[in-house]
Amino acid sequence: MGKPTGFMEYDRVAMPSRQPDLRLSDFYEIYQRADQHVLKEQGARCMDCGVPFCQSDTGCPIDNLIPEWNDLIYHGRWRDAYERLARTNNFPEFTGRICPAPCEESCVLGINEPPVTIKSIECAIIDRAFEEGWVVPNPPTVRTGKKVAVVGSGPAGLAAADQLNKAGHEVTVFERDDRIGGLLMYGVPNMKLEKDLVDRRVALLRAEGIRFQTNANVGGDRAHHGSNHRADKIDPQDLLRDFDAILLACGALQGRDLDKLPGRNLQGVHMAMEYLWKSTQSFLDSQFQDGNYISAQGKDVIVIGGGDTGTDCIGTALRQNCKSLTNITRRSKEPDERDERHPWPGPTGTFYIDYGHAEAAARYDRDPRSYGILPKGFVDDGNGNVKAMHVSSLEWTTDENGKKVSREVPGSDRELPAQLVLLSIGFTGHDTPKLIESLGIETDWGQVKADYGSFATSADKVFTAGDMRRGASLIVWAIAEGRGAAHAIDAYLMGSSELPAPGMETGQLSSAG
Structure with a gap:
């Protein structure tokens, strides 16, 4: 590391935010930018720990190269840091704001000192990358002729769509709400994740060739939480006919209720x-x-x-x-x-x-x-x-x-x-029973049955990922599932895949077909 003694010299400085009593008057972002010299010092706190548990099973599930980009920030090599970050994380502008950062809980320094501010450094890297114009559309140069439907536009669906598009497949994302983003758009309040950030990323994905269809209620289940916007019912059998593979990434939005308590049906x-x-x-x-x-x-x-x-x-x-x-x-x-x-x-x-x-x-x-x-x-x-x-x-x-x-x-x-x-x-599982029933897919306690790694359901050419498969979890796990499912779908369509996926080294990927 560039500063082996940095963790002994600098104290942890968390991501700055607006004062609580001031930000309560609006719904705009609570976070603020840290000064460059502060971020340099925070990067220097990353230890030469030998085994970076921040990248372990208890840390970051998408294999973020955390020690590498911490060191690069200490040396002022911001673009190199962005390129490292973009290798493993499709949406660091989201995780840098709303992920609860299991990587920090696993930080070796955190055993007896406050851990490295991994999350705020990640956020600063991607914010600067957008400001500097480093993040630009990069559509694939060759198309495979294969078509993939992604049902659900939350972090799992978008991550899978991004990866599959990079592999050259024609990807269409179906969303039953009026805006793309799923929980990123409507489940997380604006003050924690401003929606311009979601729209900006979606515009990039669209520019790279991904198609998005909103108000598209595949299976005809109820609209999200009583939405006032009209959604058109789409027969899942049409997707089976028109696409070579389908990924279900509808989330786990069925909330746990207290319906046995007296008065549960009262207004309010x-x-x-x-x-x-x-x-x-x-x-x-x-x-x-x-x-x-x-x-x-x-x-x-x-x-x-x-x-x-x-x-x-x-x-x-x-x-x-x-x-x-x-x-x-x-x-x-x-x-x-x-x-x-x-x-x-x-x-x-x-x-x-x-x-x-x-x-x-x-x-x-x-x-x-x-x-x-x-x-x-x-x-x-x-x-x-x-x-x-x-x-x-x-x-x-x-x-x-x-x-x-x-x-x-x-x-x-x-x-x-x-x-x-x-x-x-908490949440008990998916809220799309008509979709699941129409495809004849097996479920288990509200979760769609599919093994991690293959992500294949009991229905031919239908895959699932994210909260719909594993149950309600973290955004970083949704992205990991989306990347893993994309690798599995690519291998299913092409016989093998070179798409990177969590737990696999680029260029050393096995077939998951």
């Missing part, structure tokens, strides 16, 4: 993704002037469940000027440091403050999270609207086997005021 109780989807769509369509969204203005809001989706609900409700906000979870509070259940180099499992938590603290002078809370029902205001939540407290202990167990605290029943309740408790 919504799935988190419905809330986020409609909010972003209305913002993009009309800056909220059309009123086609679920508003938190003036309401007591409860977000049930944590994670990124719950945090996004917090950030959105705050910007809509909610009256109060509480984030409840059954779990106990995370420890401040790794414990025996979360050894390095896996996820830390520690308490952290995300952007929405910081914003809530700025407005209400408190962290919005309440731990050990058991939802028991929703209270009717007499007119079919929710007015409160019935909850009780949980006490967490550890049994003789070291397993955490909970018990309900007697006498802890109470009501929390709420005119808007958002359910953010």
Whole structure:
């Protein structure tokens, strides 16, 4: 490395962002650019660690060459750093903003010091590459004559489409919404990922020869989360007839519900993704002037469940000027440091403050999270609207086997005021049953059955990738799945493939046909 002692000389400096109390007045990006000298120092913190666990199974699943581009940034070789980054990551402008960075949790320096700021360096590299004009359309010079349909335009579908197009196949992406991007467009709020960035990348892919068809509801399943935009039904059998291969990359958007609780059907109780989807769509369509969204203005809001989706609900409700906000979870509070259940180099499992938590603290002078809370029902205001939540407290202990167990605290029943309740408790699988049934594809607990590596479903020439195959996961895993599926489809069509895929070295790829 260029500065072997850099990790001892420089402290970690996280990606800068606008002050929480200021950014709450708009829906624009919260992040800011770091100074060049800061990024140089942060690159110098990357150790000569011998075995870079940031690239291991617990780190980056797309095999990003992290130590290499950290070193190049330290030496001021930005274009070389971009070329290294582009070899493995189709969309670093997305992962550099919204990936939770398992690479940083696996950083060797992170064993006893704050880890290297891998994510912010990645974001800075791609942002500069666009500014300098290094990112340009690069269509294939030869076409194979093979046609591939990609159903779903989230990160898995787009990554696969990009790779398959590079191999010379004619790729058409079908999206049932009115804009391309899937969760990138509507599932992630604008302040965390501005949609101009998605449109910019899609324009590049289009310029390279990929075709995009919006409002295309393959299989005829319901539109995403009650979208107001019309979608045309497309018979999957037509795709089987017209294309040489089909990739299903429809995500895992079926949210886990609390439909057994009393009062679940009251007005004002919504799935988190419905809330986020409609909010972003209305913002993009009309800056909220059309009123086609679920508003938190003036309401007591409860977000049930944590994670990124719950945090996004917090950030959105705050910007809509909610009256109060509480984030409840059954779990106990995370420890401040790794414990025996979360050894390095896996996820830390520690308490952290995300952007929405910081914003809530700025407005209400408190962290919005309440731990050990058991939802028991929703209270009717007499007119079919929710007015409160019935909850009780949980006490967490550890049994003789070291397993955490909970018990309900007697006498802890109470009501929390709420005119808007958002359910953010995970996802159970795909929400496209008609599509799956029409193709006769096998599923397993909401996931389409297909082995990792082959990505082939039980239906001839139909493949699947991303959350639809593995279950709800990280954006970087979606990209990894898309790249892997593209390699498998290319090998299926051509007999072998030279497309790079996670876990495989360029030029040493085996056939996955």
